[in-house]
Amino acid sequence: MGIFNDFSIGLFLMQLVILALLIFIMAKFAWKPILNALNEREEGIQGALDAAENARKEMQNLQADNERLLKEARAERDAMMKEAREIKDKIIADAKQEAEEQTTTMIDNAKATIKQEQQAAIAELKKTVGNLSIEIAQKVVRKELASQDDQLKLVEGMLEEVTLN
C-alpha cells in the first residue's frame, strides 16, 4: 500500500470543510474574545504598572518639594532669628547708650548743683566768717581798753563761742 493509494479524496474534502468551518467558528467565538480579553488584561496591567510608576515619581517629587520647602522654611526661620537677635542687640545697645547719656547728664546736673551749692555755702560761710570777724573785731575793740590779758581772754572766749556750723 503506497502513501498515495491511502490518500482518500473524500476524507480530504471532509477535512477541508471541517477545518475551514472550525477555523471560522473558533476565530469568531473563541480566539477573538480570548485574545481581546488577554490584550485588555495586559494593557490593564501595563496601565496599572505605569500608574504606579507615575505615582511613585510624583511621590518622589512631592517629597523633594517638601524637603525644599522645609529647607526654605528653616532658612527663613534662621534669617528671622538672626534679625531678631540683631534687633535685640541694637535695642539693648541703644538703651545702654541712652541710659549712659542720661546718667551723664544727671551726674553733670548734680555736679553743677553741688558746685552751685558749694559756692553758695562758701559764699555764706564767707559772709558768716566776715560777720563773725566783724563781731569779734567789734567786741575786741570794745574790751581792748581793759587789759591785754582780758583782751586775750575775750578773744579766746569768743573763739570758743564761735562754732563753725
Add this chain to the structure above:
Amino acid sequence: MCTFAAKFTDPKSIFSKGMMVANRTIKFLTLLTLVFSSLTAFAGGGDTTSNDNGRVNTKESIDAYIKHHLADSHDFALFSYTNNAGERKHIGFPLPVIVWTSEGLRVFMSSEFHHNDDGAVVLEKDGVKLTKIHSKIYELNAGEEAVAFDEEHHATNAQKVLDLSITKSVFGMLFAGLLMFFGFRSLASGYKKGPIPTGAARILEPLVLYVRDEIARPNIGEKHYRKFMGFLLTVFFFIWVLNLLGLTPLGFNVTGQIAVTVCLALFTFFIVQFSGNKDYWKHIFWMPGVPVLMKLVLAPIEVLGMLTKPFSLFVRLFANITAGHSVVMGIAALMILLKAKFGTAGATGISFFLTLFLTIIELLVAFLQAYIFTMLSSLFIGMAVEEHDHH
C-alpha cells in the same frame, strides 16, 4: 468541622462552593470513566481476515491488524472478542456512510456491511452495488454480482467512489472540534466574569499565551501576527488534540491520515501565498542583489522551495504519527510474539514497559508535532509578510 465552618460568616456560600467543586469532580470522573472504561480493549478496527476466528495472534495477522488500524475505518470499533459459542462480537457503534456514486448520493449506516472488509458483502442501494474492501467503498461495475480480485488482491471489476462518509477520522475531527469549541468557549466566557481565569481555563490560557508569545509573535512579527492567530491557534490545538486522541484507547489515527495532513499543509500554503507581499514574490521570481544570470537560476529553485515547504509539513506530521502508532502497536504485539520465548508473564512485562515508555515519548511527540507544524507555518507566514527595508 462545625467550628471550622462557623468561622465563616456566610455558610451558604461555602455550601455552594462545595457543590461547585463536587459538580466539577463528578464531571471529571465521568469523563475519566468514559475514557478508561474502554482501556480493557486495545485500540483497533473491526474484523480482521485472520483464519483463527478473528484472533490476532500471528505475525501476519498482527501486521494486518496494525495496517487496519492505521487506515481509516467506517465504523467506530472499540474492541471485539469471540464468545463461548464461537461467535465474533464487536463492541462499538456504526457510523454513517455517505458516498457519491455514479447514480448519485447514497447514505446508509456502516453496520450494513456487518464488519466485513474484504468485499464479500455487496449491498444493493437503488441500482448501485457497493462493497467495502480495506476500508474503502467500491462500486461494482454494471452487471457484476460479486467482486473479482487479481493476484495482488485489487478489485478488477469495481471502482472507488467519492466517499464523504463520517468515518472514524471525520468523527474524530468533529469530536476534537467540539472539545476545542466548548473548552475555549468556556475560557472566552470566563473573561466576562473577570480578567483572571478560573478552573480548567487556567490550563487553557497559558497554552493560548504560549502559541501567541512563543510561536506567532517571534516568527511573524508584532505588526502582522494578530491576523493569523485564528488559523495558528486552531491548527495547533486541532493537531494536538487529535494526536492525544490517537494515544487513547479510542484508537483514532486522524493526524496519521495523509489526506488530513495534506489538507492542513495546503491551508498553510495558501495562507502564505495570499498574504505574501511584494518583497516575498520578488524574492521568489527576481531575487534582488544578485546578477541577472543568478536571478534566472534562482527563480525555479525558489519556486520549488515554495512548494516543498508544505510538502515537508504534511509528510512530517503524517510520518511521525504513523510511525508512532506503528511502533507502539508493534511493541504491544511483542506480548504475543515473545510468549514462546519468555512465557506469558515475561512477554507481557517486557511489552508493557516498552509500550509505556513509548507512549510517554508519543505524548511528547503529540505536542512536539503540533508545535512544529504551527511554528513552521508561522515561520513561513513570517517570511511572506516580512518587510525588507534594507533593499
